[in-house]
Amino acid sequence: MSDEVVLCYSEETGLAEELVRLARAAAPSDGSRVRAVVLPGAPADAADRLVAAGAHGIDAVTGAASPDPAATSDGLRAVVVATAPTLVLIGSTKRGREVTGRLAGALDLPAATGVTALRLDPDGIRVDREALSGNAVAVERIVRRPAVVAVMAGSGAPTATAVTSVDRRTHPVAAFEAKTERSEVRPKAGGQLEIEKADRIVTIGRGLKKKEDLAIIEALAKALSAEVGCTRPLAAESGWLSDDHWIGLTGHRVRPKLYVAIGVSGAVQHLVGMRSSKVVVAVNKDPNAPIFAQADYRITGDLYQVVPALVKAFA
Amino acid sequence: MAEKLRIWVAVKHGVDVNLARADRATGLVKLDSAPRRTSDFDKNAVEEAVRLRDKRPGAVVTAISVGGPAAREALRDAVAIGADEAVLVTAPNFAEWDTRAVARLLAAASRALGGFDLFVLGEGSTDHFAGLVGPRLAGELGCADIAYVRRLTVEADGVVAEKDLEKEVETVRARFPVVLTVGQEINTPRLPTFMSNLKASKKEVRVVSPADLSVAAEALAPVVVTERVAVPEVPRKQVTISGASPDELAARLKDALRAEGVLP
Ligand SMILES: Cc1cc2nc3c(=O)[nH]c(=O)nc-3n(C[C@H](O)[C@H](O)[C@H](O)COP(=O)(O)OP(=O)(O)OC[C@H]3O[C@@H](n4cnc5c(N)ncnc54)[C@H](O)[C@@H]3O)c2cc1C
Numbered sequence: 001m002s003d004e005v006v007l008c009y010s011e012e013t014g015l016a017e018e019l020v021r022l023a024r025a026a027a028p029s030d031g032s033r034v035r036a037v038v039l040p041g042a043p044a045d046a047a048d049r050l051v052a053a054g055a056h057g058i059d060a061v062t063g064a065a066s067p068d069p070a071a072t073s074d075g076l077r078a079v080v081v082a083t084a085p086t087l088v089l090i091g092s093t094k095r096g097r098e099v100t101g102r103l104a105g106a107l108d109l110p111a112a113t114g115v116t117a118l119r120l121d122p123d124g125i126r127v128d129r130e131a132l133s134g135n136a137v138a139v140e141r142i143v144r145r146p147a148v149v150a151v152m153a154g155s156g157a158p159t160a161t162a163v164t165s166v167d168r169r170t171h172p173v174a175a176f177e178a179k180t181e182r183s184e185v186r187p188k189a190g191g192q193l194e195i196e197k198a199d200r201i202v203t204i205g206r207g208l209k210k211k212e213d214l215a216i217i218e219a220l221a222k223a224l225s226a227e228v229g230c231t232r233p234l235a236a237e238s239g240w241l242s243d244d245h246w247i248g249l250t251g252h253r254v255r256p257k258l259y260v261a262i263g264v265s266g267a268v269q270h271l272v273g274m275r276s277s278k279v280v281v282a283v284n285k286d287p288n289a290p291i292f293a294q295a296d297y298r299i300t301g302d303l304y305q306v307v308p309a310l311v312k313a314f315a
Numbered sequence: 316m317a318e319k320l321r322i323w324v325a326v327k328h329g330v331d332v333n334l335a336r337a338d339r340a341t342g343l344v345k346l347d348s349a350p351r352r353t354s355d356f357d358k359n360a361v362e363e364a365v366r367l368r369d370k371r372p373g374a375v376v377t378a379i380s381v382g383g384p385a386a387r388e389a390l391r392d393a394v395a396i397g398a399d400e401a402v403l404v405t406a407p408n409f410a411e412w413d414t415r416a417v418a419r420l421l422a423a424a425s426r427a428l429g430g431f432d433l434f435v436l437g438e439g440s441t442d443h444f445a446g447l448v449g450p451r452l453a454g455e456l457g458c459a460d461i462a463y464v465r466r467l468t469v470e471a472d473g474v475v476a477e478k479d480l481e482k483e484v485e486t487v488r489a490r491f492p493v494v495l496t497v498g499q500e501i502n503t504p505r506l507p508t509f510m511s512n513l514k515a516s517k518k519e520v521r522v523v524s525p526a527d528l529s530v531a532a533e534a535l536a537p538v539v540v541t542e543r544v545a546v547p548e549v550p551r552k553q554v555t556i557s558g559a560s561p562d563e564l565a566a567r568l569k570d571a572l573r574a575e576g577v578l579p
């Protein structure tokens with residue numbers, strides 16, 4: 001297994017850098033080459049950043065940019081055909097997962113998404129991924145190469161390994177086969193918050209009775225220099241908070257130093273989003289709420305009495 | 316597009332994530348014996364298909380599941396919501412089929428059984444949550460795909476969909492045939508009535524094998540094997556903070572968090 005090529009791609013350059021670092025750390029031999037794909041429409045500094053992250057090679061695809069997953073998959077396919085990788089790493093964003101499936105379907109390759117750890121073993125590529133809605137971790141062995149593996153952000157990418165020389169190639173794609181046409185892009189309301197990066201988070205769930213009461217949660221967040229997080233119902237159903245606050249399987253994955261869950265029951269689909277928090281505090285009026293099993297500090301009580309006292313104490 | 320809109324929906328009979336239990340000693344989850352039920356988003360997929368059909372005279376909704384005999388339950392749920400036809404793709408070794416095999420079988424079935432204009436799937440199955448089957452199917456068939464659809468309108472020769480991404484919502488247009496994946500925000504699946512359940516239990520399921528679909532067994536050989544599924548141990552202190560008053564509670568929590576070094 002010498003001289004393997006690992007290709008890395010994400011539409012988010014920061015995540016692509018992580019993939020390059022991860023691939024450098026996981027690549028089994030000195031002969032292995034980590035190459036990063038840059039598609040049309042990427043930021044101008046993408047190639048330089050990927051080299052700084054440790055890419056031995058850059059595969060720049062040229063042609064007309066399109067956000068269509070079929071077009072993205074076509075661009076990647078051109079590079080896969082030219083470089084014959086053993087592994088294609090893609091950032092496991094929503095677009096990334098879609099492209100992973102699309103490319104794997106088009107080329108009949110094995111695939112995995114939502115991957116948090118990766119090992120290149122002689123008998124296959126082993127990946128850890130969330131299973132059972134985040135309740136569990138599955139180890140999957142991919143028995144055929146090449147494979148397409150979508151890796152989650154923050155999957156423990158170490159520091160960059162330097163490269164001495166960079167092999168830059170260009171792959172012109174005459175006609176991207178865009179199958180869909182985008183007529184409008186609307187940024188989501190809110191949308192500015194990057195809750196993944198927060199050191200402290202105060203998360204509110206359906207224990208909150210009305211939107212106006214968010215004021216006490218915001219006051220607590222302020223006292224703790226924390227961001228406000230929420231469970232799915234508060235974003236997707238009542239819309240009291242925008243999607244960028246939503247934590248869980250279908251929301252954001254966070255890993256703060258302090259996670260304070262208030263009026264949150266602790267459904268498995270929520271827990272998966274906060275399991276990596278360092279210290280967890282839960283406030284719930286139900287002593288049997290499942291969130292308590294995931295908490296370091298448990299306060300059984302009515303949030304309407306507890307939270308104002310917390311605001312006073314932490315102010 | 317055919318004169319009558321052909322809508323297919325894929326429904327998975329997957330592990331019930333709320334009932335699956337890990338062995339206490341090993342932490343491993345036994346998937347073979349875990350209770351199963353219809354994957355959540357697949358009910359949204361069926362609901363969306365049925366609503367479209369009801370706006371388009373002559374349209375037909377075909378629900379399809381790949382799996383063992385128990386997958387009939389997912390098809391029953393689909394018919395109870397309103398699907399017109401039910402297809403089960405099965406073989407004695409169904410338990411080996413991975414995501415690739417499922418996508419190949421869905422593609423082969425759609426080809427063999429008359430084709431589709433719209434194929435609606437869940438954007439992730441409740442147990443596996445890979446989000447792979449829909450885009451794989453589209454990649455294999457070389458047709459358009461739109462994932463994460465939150466709003467859908469059908470026009471004469473295609474669809475307009477709102478695609479929900481992390482930071483933005485895109486409006487996207489595609490011509491038939493198109494593969495769509497949906498999540499639970501798109502609609503609220505209707506609760507089947509006594510009568511619709513009764514009708515669903517009587518509905519004949521068309522059972523086909525890979526051979527019937529001209530798919531060779533080798534083409535379904537697993538390429539991804541699940542070796543183990545374990546519940547991660549995250550040790551938590553589980554300290555109960557109590558006090559005579561909320562203020563006392565708050566002061567104790569503050570001391571504890573200060574000791575942890577997590578306060579600003
Ligand atoms: C496929 C799928 C994906 C999902 N993805 C996500 C996801 O990403 N994120 C997510 O959060 N959920 C997700 N869900 C939903 C999840 O299953 C739960 O329904 C949701 O997390 C519950 O939110 P909650 O804890 O706010 O509400 P509830 O479960 O209703 O809990 C409210 C809690 O508040 C407590 N409470 C009530 N009043 C008070 C009070 N005055 N003081 C103190 N405590 C009080 C109650 O005891 C209860 O424990 C998903 C579900 C599915 C099927």
Ligand SMILES: Nc1ncnc2c1ncn2[C@@H]1O[C@H](COP(=O)(O)O)[C@@H](O)[C@H]1O
Pocket residue numbers: 325326327328354356357360379380381382414417435436437438439440441443444445446447448449
């Ligand atoms: N065995 C199956 N039979 C029918 N449809 C399936 C099956 N497995 C997955 N699907 C469909 O593919 C979607 C995504 O599944 P997954 O790729 O596992 O997240 C599901 O929501 C279903 O619509």
